[in-house]
Amino acid sequence: MSRPESGGRVPGFAAHALLWCYAALAVGPLILVVIGSFRSNADILRQPVGLPDSLGFDNYLRAWQTASISTYFANSIMVTVAAVALCVAVSAMAAYALSRWRFRGRALLAAFFLSGLMIPAKLGLLPVFYMFQSMGLIDTRPGLVLLYAAGGVPFSIFVIMGFVRGLPTELEEAARLDGANEGRLFVSVALPLMRPALAVVTVFQFAPTWNDFFYPLVLMRSDSKYTVPVGLTRFFGEFATDRATLFAGLVIAIAPLVLVFALATKQIIAGLTAGMSR
Template structure:
């Protein structure tokens, strides 16, 4: 009887999960299918399969609608911001979790206090600071802002992961004469790979999808990122739904690739604390 009840519970849980997946991914699937259909076919029958597969919609969105420019800007800003954030956070988290020095707890609290302050509340001082430094309407300025905004969360995740790792390998390497730089590169970085994957994905997605900062800090259409560029795209191609769907799919491709490639590392990083 107990086994039967467990089986029923498993079936109910699976049914609920598949129902949620259908609701969550159903619209995305319709958009992906619609990107291969003609606009006349979509207007005549909104839901349906393409009569023949064609990439004309993607070529039109990529070239005519300037999605290529927005995509390149977003890729440059997002990859640069995430790389800078992960590099700074990994080194800081390693020092705070492994080194013993006066003021270490205060410094860690200072970094983690950034989690309690919404970054958008400081936009006005950042705007005037950027204005005086000539960073308004520049992609490096946007990159630095995203990187700094993600440092507190990234340090929090990597520190928690590092504190759960044994120090035996590092102590053995010290006995062999390895300096701190060699310890960090050869021992710490490979061990913290799951945490770095978690931080990368959790910083990549909001940075790629952010609409607020590019709207405020950028002025040139040639420097717009995908979220801001899509607003102009929606206005110009409101009646051309096939091209609109193709542009949305192009904007979603990097996120899908990042999640697909980092899934195993994300699960390892999120469950590392529970497995100990």
């Protein structure tokens, strides 16, 4: 009896060892960047890997003020938050209606939304560019917001629909008996139950929107309207020899992603495992 038990522990130990190795390879460069952001440029050039002498924030102030990271950061915050909020709001309402309401053409409408998952968004750049040009949305933040929000709707509806279909209907039926209309039912009953799925969608839309380099590069013209990924390319060229400031700028760029994942971890796990527990 003891041999199969000990034999089963070896694969488990090997899997954990591989996961820890992968985690070290993934997190190690980030730790080096964070440490380097507190060191002086001369110290980094003399000894690339090492600990800082003191925890000063001069590099962050220089990156934030002198290198215009503050402008790029503000643009990314405005565009990303607005796009994710719009995407989640539209997707939540659409997914709830497609999951709970019965009407003619519901399956066809759901298939239409989900077909967006099969079409690479970059292939539609040329029509989008001409449409934005005719609407005066080139080099505007609202244009980016609408583009990102629309691009995230298919995936968001797919995730939220799968979650809503697994929710019990008893609470909604009780609310209807109490006289709640469909709007009150959605806001007061459905939305709180959908919170894990909404957290998953929010994080999975926030990260690619924040990190996107392609659309701001093509659709934006003014340096004052660039987001962080495009702004960092100018940052790399101007501060290529100032490693300390460069590291500080990179930390500022990735800080919102780390914060969002840290705050939403519990909801993400609940949303991803909701289907397994039923």
